[in-house]
Amino acid sequence: MANERSKSDKGVFEAVVSANKQIGRIFYRLGLEFSGAGAAAFAKSKAGQFAELDLSGAALPRAEAIPEELADKAQRRILLRRPFSFCDVSEHKEKTPVDILYSIVGPASLRMTTLSAGDSVSVIGPLGSGFWVPEGKKTALLVAGGMGAGPLLLLAKVLTASWPKINVIAFAGAKTKEELPFERTLDEVSQHVGFSVAEFAEYGVTSMVATDDGSAGYNGLVTDCFSEWLGKQSLAAKETIVYSCGPEEMLGRVAKIAGKKKFDCQISMERRMGCGIGVCQSCVVECKVNGSNKRVYKLCCEDGPVFDAKEVVFD
Numbered sequence: 001m002a003n004e005r006s007k008s009d010k011g012v013f014e015a016v017v018s019a020n021k022q023i024g025r026i027f028y029r030l031g032l033e034f035s036g037a038g039a040a041a042f043a044k045s046k047a048g049q050f051a052e053l054d055l056s057g058a059a060l061p062r063a064e065a066i067p068e069e070l071a072d073k074a075q076r077r078i079l080l081r082r083p084f085s086f087c088d089v090s091e092h093k094e095k096t097p098v099d100i101l102y103s104i105v106g107p108a109s110l111r112m113t114t115l116s117a118g119d120s121v122s123v124i125g126p127l128g129s130g131f132w133v134p135e136g137k138k139t140a141l142l143v144a145g146g147m148g149a150g151p152l153l154l155l156a157k158v159l160t161a162s163w164p165k166i167n168v169i170a171f172a173g174a175k176t177k178e179e180l181p182f183e184r185t186l187d188e189v190s191q192h193v194g195f196s197v198a199e200f201a202e203y204g205v206t207s208m209v210a211t212d213d214g215s216a217g218y219n220g221l222v223t224d225c226f227s228e229w230l231g232k233q234s235l236a237a238k239e240t241i242v243y244s245c246g247p248e249e250m251l252g253r254v255a256k257i258a259g260k261k262k263f264d265c266q267i268s269m270e271r272r273m274g275c276g277i278g279v280c281q282s283c284v285v286e287c288k289v290n291g292s293n294k295r296v297y298k299l300c301c302e303d304g305p306v307f308d309a310k311e312v313v314f315d
Protein backbone atom coordinates (compact mmCIF):
# COMPACT_ATOMS: atom_id res chain seq x y z
CA MET A 1 0.00 0.00 0.00
CA ALA A 2 1.29 3.44 -0.86
CA ASN A 3 1.56 6.72 1.07
CA GLU A 4 -0.48 8.34 -1.63
CA ARG A 5 -3.52 7.29 -3.57
CA SER A 6 -2.43 5.05 -6.44
CA LYS A 7 -3.78 2.43 -8.83
CA SER A 8 -2.40 -0.84 -10.12
CA ASP A 9 -2.47 -2.21 -13.69
CA LYS A 10 -5.82 -3.67 -14.60
CA GLY A 11 -6.75 -6.33 -17.12
CA VAL A 12 -9.31 -8.96 -18.06
CA PHE A 13 -8.31 -12.30 -16.53
CA GLU A 14 -9.69 -15.78 -16.05
CA ALA A 15 -9.69 -16.84 -12.40
CA VAL A 16 -10.24 -20.37 -11.18
CA VAL A 17 -12.56 -20.89 -8.22
CA SER A 18 -10.70 -22.58 -5.35
CA ALA A 19 -13.54 -22.58 -2.79
CA ASN A 20 -16.97 -21.11 -2.18
CA LYS A 21 -17.94 -21.55 1.41
CA GLN A 22 -21.06 -20.51 3.28
CA ILE A 23 -20.29 -18.55 6.45
CA GLY A 24 -23.06 -18.47 9.01
CA ARG A 25 -26.57 -17.99 7.67
CA ILE A 26 -26.20 -15.30 5.02
CA PHE A 27 -22.56 -14.95 3.99
CA TYR A 28 -20.25 -16.70 1.59
CA ARG A 29 -16.54 -16.52 0.97
CA LEU A 30 -15.45 -17.07 -2.62
CA GLY A 31 -11.84 -18.06 -3.24
CA LEU A 32 -10.42 -17.18 -6.67
CA GLU A 33 -6.98 -18.09 -7.92
CA PHE A 34 -5.14 -16.10 -10.59
CA SER A 35 -2.13 -17.32 -12.53
CA GLY A 36 0.16 -15.72 -15.13
CA ALA A 37 -0.51 -12.04 -15.87
CA GLY A 38 -3.60 -12.12 -13.59
CA ALA A 39 -1.45 -13.31 -10.67
CA ALA A 40 1.00 -10.45 -11.25
CA ALA A 41 -1.77 -7.83 -11.52
CA PHE A 42 -3.71 -8.97 -8.44
CA ALA A 43 -0.56 -9.44 -6.34
CA LYS A 44 -0.16 -5.65 -6.65
CA SER A 45 -3.79 -4.89 -5.75
CA LYS A 46 -4.55 -2.71 -2.75
CA ALA A 47 -7.06 -3.04 0.05
CA GLY A 48 -10.17 -1.13 -1.03
CA GLN A 49 -9.79 -1.85 -4.74
CA PHE A 50 -12.36 -4.05 -6.44
CA ALA A 51 -12.94 -6.31 -9.44
CA GLU A 52 -15.84 -6.75 -11.88
CA LEU A 53 -16.98 -10.38 -12.06
CA ASP A 54 -18.88 -11.86 -15.01
CA LEU A 55 -21.48 -14.08 -13.37
CA SER A 56 -23.66 -14.49 -16.47
CA GLY A 57 -22.55 -18.12 -16.93
CA ALA A 58 -23.11 -19.22 -13.33
CA ALA A 59 -26.06 -21.54 -12.75
CA LEU A 60 -29.06 -20.79 -10.58
CA PRO A 61 -29.24 -22.76 -7.33
CA ARG A 62 -31.98 -25.37 -7.00
CA ALA A 63 -35.43 -23.86 -6.38
CA GLU A 64 -35.52 -24.58 -2.62
CA ALA A 65 -32.24 -22.67 -2.14
CA ILE A 66 -33.66 -19.48 -3.71
CA PRO A 67 -34.91 -17.02 -1.07
CA GLU A 68 -38.63 -16.34 -1.48
CA GLU A 69 -38.10 -12.61 -1.99
CA LEU A 70 -35.79 -13.32 -4.96
CA ALA A 71 -38.00 -15.92 -6.64
CA ASP A 72 -38.96 -13.56 -9.51
CA LYS A 73 -35.68 -11.64 -9.83
CA ALA A 74 -33.66 -14.88 -9.83
CA GLN A 75 -34.63 -15.67 -13.42
CA ARG A 76 -33.20 -12.40 -14.78
CA ARG A 77 -30.33 -12.64 -17.23
CA ILE A 78 -27.11 -11.22 -15.85
CA LEU A 79 -26.10 -8.68 -18.48
CA LEU A 80 -23.64 -6.59 -16.47
CA ARG A 81 -20.61 -7.59 -14.48
CA ARG A 82 -20.86 -6.98 -10.71
CA PRO A 83 -18.26 -5.20 -8.52
CA PHE A 84 -16.77 -6.94 -5.48
CA SER A 85 -13.87 -5.95 -3.26
CA PHE A 86 -11.36 -8.32 -1.68
CA CYS A 87 -11.16 -9.51 1.92
CA ASP A 88 -7.85 -11.28 1.35
CA VAL A 89 -5.07 -11.29 -1.23
CA SER A 90 -2.00 -13.46 -0.84
CA GLU A 91 0.81 -14.83 -2.96
CA HIS A 92 1.32 -18.55 -3.31
CA LYS A 93 4.16 -19.70 -5.57
CA GLU A 94 3.19 -18.50 -9.06
CA LYS A 95 -0.47 -17.94 -8.12
CA THR A 96 -2.37 -15.12 -6.44
CA PRO A 97 -5.35 -16.27 -4.36
CA VAL A 98 -7.99 -13.57 -3.84
CA ASP A 99 -10.97 -13.96 -1.49
CA ILE A 100 -14.30 -12.18 -1.72
CA LEU A 101 -16.86 -11.98 1.08
CA TYR A 102 -20.42 -11.67 -0.20
CA SER A 103 -24.06 -12.14 0.67
CA ILE A 104 -27.08 -12.88 -1.50
CA VAL A 105 -28.88 -9.66 -2.47
CA GLY A 106 -30.00 -10.30 -6.05
CA PRO A 107 -29.72 -12.53 -9.11
CA ALA A 108 -25.93 -12.31 -9.62
CA SER A 109 -24.91 -12.96 -6.01
CA LEU A 110 -27.49 -15.76 -5.93
CA ARG A 111 -25.82 -17.42 -8.92
CA MET A 112 -22.41 -16.81 -7.37
CA THR A 113 -23.30 -19.36 -4.66
CA THR A 114 -23.30 -22.19 -7.22
CA LEU A 115 -19.69 -21.61 -8.28
CA SER A 116 -17.50 -24.47 -7.16
CA ALA A 117 -13.83 -25.45 -7.14
CA GLY A 118 -12.43 -25.66 -10.66
CA ASP A 119 -14.99 -23.30 -12.26
CA SER A 120 -13.64 -20.44 -14.31
CA VAL A 121 -14.73 -16.79 -13.86
CA SER A 122 -13.89 -13.80 -16.05
CA VAL A 123 -12.65 -10.94 -13.87
CA ILE A 124 -11.73 -7.34 -14.75
CA GLY A 125 -9.44 -5.79 -12.20
CA PRO A 126 -7.94 -4.68 -9.97
CA LEU A 127 -10.02 -1.51 -10.35
CA GLY A 128 -10.28 1.87 -8.66
CA SER A 129 -8.14 3.41 -5.95
CA GLY A 130 -7.59 1.64 -2.67
CA PHE A 131 -6.85 2.94 0.83
CA TRP A 132 -3.57 4.75 1.37
CA VAL A 133 -1.47 5.67 4.43
CA PRO A 134 -0.50 9.32 4.85
CA GLU A 135 2.85 10.04 6.55
CA GLY A 136 3.12 10.19 10.33
CA LYS A 137 0.21 7.97 11.35
CA LYS A 138 0.51 5.99 14.58
CA THR A 139 -3.09 4.83 15.05
CA ALA A 140 -5.49 3.45 12.43
CA LEU A 141 -9.14 3.00 13.42
CA LEU A 142 -11.14 0.71 11.12
CA VAL A 143 -14.94 1.08 11.23
CA ALA A 144 -16.96 -1.55 9.34
CA GLY A 145 -20.69 -1.92 8.80
CA GLY A 146 -21.97 -5.36 7.66
CA MET A 147 -20.27 -6.51 4.46
CA GLY A 148 -17.93 -3.51 4.75
CA ALA A 149 -15.77 -5.70 6.96
CA GLY A 150 -14.32 -7.44 3.85
CA PRO A 151 -11.94 -4.75 2.55
CA LEU A 152 -11.11 -3.68 6.11
CA LEU A 153 -9.94 -7.21 6.95
CA LEU A 154 -7.52 -6.98 4.03
CA LEU A 155 -6.51 -3.49 5.16
CA ALA A 156 -5.81 -4.83 8.68
CA LYS A 157 -3.60 -7.51 7.16
CA VAL A 158 -1.68 -5.02 4.99
CA LEU A 159 -1.26 -2.42 7.74
CA THR A 160 0.06 -4.89 10.30
CA ALA A 161 2.44 -6.49 7.78
CA SER A 162 3.81 -3.33 6.12
CA TRP A 163 3.27 -0.63 8.78
CA PRO A 164 4.07 -2.48 12.04
CA LYS A 165 4.46 0.77 14.00
CA ILE A 166 0.82 1.70 13.41
CA ASN A 167 -1.55 0.51 16.13
CA VAL A 168 -4.67 -0.85 14.41
CA ILE A 169 -8.06 -1.14 16.17
CA ALA A 170 -11.22 -2.34 14.41
CA PHE A 171 -14.93 -1.77 15.07
CA ALA A 172 -17.43 -4.02 13.30
CA GLY A 173 -21.18 -3.56 13.39
CA ALA A 174 -24.28 -5.27 12.05
CA LYS A 175 -28.01 -5.27 12.70
CA THR A 176 -27.80 -8.52 14.60
CA LYS A 177 -25.32 -11.27 15.54
CA GLU A 178 -26.22 -13.39 12.48
CA GLU A 179 -25.35 -10.49 10.18
CA LEU A 180 -21.75 -10.20 11.36
CA PRO A 181 -19.76 -11.50 8.38
CA PHE A 182 -17.23 -13.50 10.37
CA GLU A 183 -16.53 -17.16 10.32
CA ARG A 184 -14.99 -18.04 13.59
CA THR A 185 -16.62 -15.87 16.17
CA LEU A 186 -20.22 -16.53 16.83
CA ASP A 187 -19.70 -19.07 19.65
CA GLU A 188 -17.26 -16.76 21.35
CA VAL A 189 -19.42 -13.68 21.33
CA SER A 190 -19.25 -11.75 24.57
CA GLN A 191 -21.84 -9.22 25.64
CA HIS A 192 -19.14 -6.69 26.46
CA VAL A 193 -17.30 -4.02 24.55
CA GLY A 194 -13.85 -5.43 24.00
CA PHE A 195 -15.01 -8.56 22.21
CA SER A 196 -12.41 -9.62 19.72
CA VAL A 197 -13.15 -10.93 16.22
CA ALA A 198 -10.85 -13.87 15.46
CA GLU A 199 -10.32 -12.73 11.85
CA PHE A 200 -8.90 -9.39 13.05
CA ALA A 201 -7.07 -11.00 16.00
CA GLU A 202 -5.19 -13.18 13.48
CA TYR A 203 -3.39 -9.99 12.41
CA GLY A 204 -2.87 -8.84 16.01
CA VAL A 205 -5.70 -6.32 15.67
CA THR A 206 -7.98 -5.63 18.65
CA SER A 207 -11.60 -5.35 17.60
CA MET A 208 -14.96 -4.45 19.03
CA VAL A 209 -18.34 -5.60 17.86
CA ALA A 210 -21.63 -3.72 17.94
CA THR A 211 -25.10 -4.98 17.04
CA ASP A 212 -28.18 -2.80 16.69
CA ASP A 213 -30.24 -5.32 18.69
CA GLY A 214 -27.58 -6.02 21.30
CA SER A 215 -27.35 -9.72 20.39
CA ALA A 216 -23.52 -9.45 20.43
CA GLY A 217 -21.03 -6.95 21.83
CA TYR A 218 -22.05 -3.30 22.20
CA ASN A 219 -25.80 -2.73 22.17
CA GLY A 220 -26.31 -0.10 19.47
CA LEU A 221 -24.83 1.36 16.31
CA VAL A 222 -21.17 0.73 15.56
CA THR A 223 -20.72 4.49 15.18
CA ASP A 224 -21.99 5.00 18.77
CA CYS A 225 -19.62 2.28 19.98
CA PHE A 226 -16.78 3.99 18.09
CA SER A 227 -17.73 7.43 19.38
CA GLU A 228 -17.99 6.27 23.02
CA TRP A 229 -14.65 4.52 22.77
CA LEU A 230 -13.05 7.62 21.24
CA GLY A 231 -14.41 9.71 24.11
CA LYS A 232 -12.21 7.72 26.49
CA GLN A 233 -9.02 8.12 24.43
CA SER A 234 -6.63 10.98 23.87
CA LEU A 235 -5.33 10.45 20.37
CA ALA A 236 -3.22 13.05 18.57
CA ALA A 237 -5.19 14.30 15.55
CA LYS A 238 -2.23 14.30 13.15
CA GLU A 239 -1.20 10.78 14.10
CA THR A 240 -4.64 9.17 13.76
CA ILE A 241 -6.49 7.98 10.70
CA VAL A 242 -9.96 6.46 10.35
CA TYR A 243 -10.80 4.00 7.56
CA SER A 244 -14.39 3.00 6.97
CA CYS A 245 -16.53 0.83 4.71
CA GLY A 246 -20.24 0.07 5.00
CA PRO A 247 -23.66 1.61 4.33
CA GLU A 248 -23.59 5.26 3.24
CA GLU A 249 -25.52 6.50 6.28
CA MET A 250 -22.88 4.94 8.52
CA LEU A 251 -20.06 6.45 6.43
CA GLY A 252 -21.65 9.88 6.86
CA ARG A 253 -21.63 9.44 10.64
CA VAL A 254 -18.05 8.19 10.66
CA ALA A 255 -16.98 11.17 8.53
CA LYS A 256 -18.66 13.53 11.03
CA ILE A 257 -17.05 11.89 14.07
CA ALA A 258 -13.61 11.92 12.43
CA GLY A 259 -14.12 15.52 11.24
CA LYS A 260 -14.91 16.74 14.77
CA LYS A 261 -11.69 15.14 16.02
CA LYS A 262 -9.76 16.50 12.99
CA PHE A 263 -8.64 12.97 12.09
CA ASP A 264 -7.87 12.05 8.49
CA CYS A 265 -10.63 9.75 7.28
CA GLN A 266 -10.93 7.57 4.18
CA ILE A 267 -14.22 5.95 3.24
CA SER A 268 -15.08 3.33 0.66
CA MET A 269 -18.21 4.39 -1.24
CA GLU A 270 -20.64 2.11 -3.09
CA ARG A 271 -22.57 2.96 -6.21
CA ARG A 272 -24.41 0.87 -8.75
CA MET A 273 -21.79 0.28 -11.43
CA GLY A 274 -22.59 -0.28 -15.08
CA CYS A 275 -19.03 -0.75 -16.31
CA GLY A 276 -16.50 -0.26 -13.49
CA ILE A 277 -14.03 1.45 -15.82
CA GLY A 278 -15.18 5.05 -16.18
CA VAL A 279 -17.28 4.73 -19.35
CA CYS A 280 -20.98 4.64 -18.42
CA GLN A 281 -21.04 7.49 -15.83
CA SER A 282 -23.53 5.55 -13.68
CA CYS A 283 -21.54 5.75 -10.47
CA VAL A 284 -21.21 9.45 -9.65
CA VAL A 285 -20.35 10.69 -6.16
CA GLU A 286 -21.01 14.35 -5.33
CA CYS A 287 -17.82 15.92 -4.02
CA LYS A 288 -16.79 19.31 -2.63
CA VAL A 289 -14.13 21.36 -4.34
CA ASN A 290 -11.44 22.24 -1.83
CA GLY A 291 -11.76 25.79 -0.46
CA SER A 292 -14.97 26.71 -2.32
CA ASN A 293 -18.73 26.10 -2.33
CA LYS A 294 -18.51 24.41 -5.71
CA ARG A 295 -19.51 20.80 -6.22
CA VAL A 296 -18.22 18.26 -8.74
CA TYR A 297 -19.28 14.76 -9.63
CA LYS A 298 -16.53 12.18 -9.37
CA LEU A 299 -16.73 8.56 -10.52
CA CYS A 300 -16.86 5.95 -7.79
CA CYS A 301 -15.20 3.36 -10.05
CA GLU A 302 -12.32 5.52 -11.26
CA ASP A 303 -11.80 8.23 -8.63
CA GLY A 304 -12.85 5.91 -5.79
CA PRO A 305 -14.25 3.76 -4.42
CA VAL A 306 -12.02 5.08 -1.61
CA PHE A 307 -12.42 8.83 -1.06
CA ASP A 308 -11.10 11.29 1.47
CA ALA A 309 -14.19 11.70 3.69
CA LYS A 310 -13.77 15.50 3.67
CA GLU A 311 -14.55 15.73 -0.03
CA VAL A 312 -17.77 13.65 -0.12
CA VAL A 313 -21.16 15.39 0.10
CA PHE A 314 -23.54 13.31 2.25
CA ASP A 315 -27.32 13.79 2.04
Ligand SMILES: Cc1cc2nc3c(=O)[nH]c(=O)nc-3n(C[C@H](O)[C@H](O)[C@H](O)COP(=O)(O)OP(=O)(O)OC[C@H]3O[C@@H](n4cnc5c(N)ncnc54)[C@H](O)[C@@H]3O)c2cc1C
Pocket residue numbers: 050082083084085086100101102103104105106107108109110147150269270271272273305
Ligand atom coordinates in the same frame (compact mmCIF):
# COMPACT_ATOMS: atom_id res chain seq x y z
C1 LIG B 1 -16.78 -0.96 -5.16
C2 LIG B 1 -17.79 -1.99 -4.73
C3 LIG B 1 -17.39 -3.08 -3.96
C4 LIG B 1 -18.32 -4.03 -3.55
N1 LIG B 1 -17.88 -5.08 -2.80
C5 LIG B 1 -18.77 -6.02 -2.39
C6 LIG B 1 -18.33 -7.13 -1.60
O1 LIG B 1 -17.14 -7.26 -1.29
N2 LIG B 1 -19.27 -8.04 -1.22
C7 LIG B 1 -20.61 -7.91 -1.56
O2 LIG B 1 -21.41 -8.75 -1.18
N3 LIG B 1 -21.04 -6.88 -2.31
C8 LIG B 1 -20.16 -5.94 -2.73
N4 LIG B 1 -20.59 -4.88 -3.50
C9 LIG B 1 -22.03 -4.81 -3.85
C10 LIG B 1 -22.34 -5.73 -5.03
O3 LIG B 1 -21.63 -5.33 -6.17
C11 LIG B 1 -23.83 -5.64 -5.35
O4 LIG B 1 -24.57 -6.09 -4.25
C12 LIG B 1 -24.21 -6.43 -6.63
O5 LIG B 1 -25.02 -5.59 -7.40
C13 LIG B 1 -24.92 -7.69 -6.39
O6 LIG B 1 -25.54 -8.12 -7.60
P1 LIG B 1 -26.95 -8.86 -7.58
O7 LIG B 1 -27.36 -9.14 -8.98
O8 LIG B 1 -26.87 -10.01 -6.64
O9 LIG B 1 -27.94 -7.82 -6.92
P2 LIG B 1 -28.60 -6.56 -7.67
O10 LIG B 1 -29.91 -6.96 -8.24
O11 LIG B 1 -27.61 -5.92 -8.55
O12 LIG B 1 -28.84 -5.63 -6.41
C14 LIG B 1 -29.64 -6.07 -5.31
C15 LIG B 1 -30.01 -4.86 -4.46
O13 LIG B 1 -28.86 -4.17 -4.01
C16 LIG B 1 -28.87 -2.81 -4.48
N5 LIG B 1 -27.49 -2.50 -4.91
C17 LIG B 1 -26.76 -3.22 -5.78
N6 LIG B 1 -25.53 -2.68 -5.94
C18 LIG B 1 -25.50 -1.60 -5.15
C19 LIG B 1 -24.52 -0.62 -4.88
N7 LIG B 1 -23.32 -0.68 -5.45
N8 LIG B 1 -24.84 0.36 -4.02
C20 LIG B 1 -26.02 0.41 -3.43
N9 LIG B 1 -27.00 -0.50 -3.64
C21 LIG B 1 -26.75 -1.48 -4.49
C22 LIG B 1 -29.84 -2.79 -5.62
O14 LIG B 1 -30.47 -1.53 -5.76
C23 LIG B 1 -30.82 -3.84 -5.25
O15 LIG B 1 -31.80 -3.35 -4.39
C24 LIG B 1 -19.69 -3.90 -3.91
C25 LIG B 1 -20.10 -2.81 -4.69
C26 LIG B 1 -19.18 -1.85 -5.08
C27 LIG B 1 -19.63 -0.68 -5.90
Ligand code: FES
Pocket residue numbers: 272273274275276277278279280281282283299300301302
Ligand atom coordinates in the same frame (compact mmCIF):
# COMPACT_ATOMS: atom_id res chain seq x y z
S1 FES C 1 -19.33 2.29 -13.37
FE1 FES C 1 -19.31 3.06 -15.36
S2 FES C 1 -18.39 4.99 -15.09
FE2 FES C 1 -18.28 4.12 -13.11
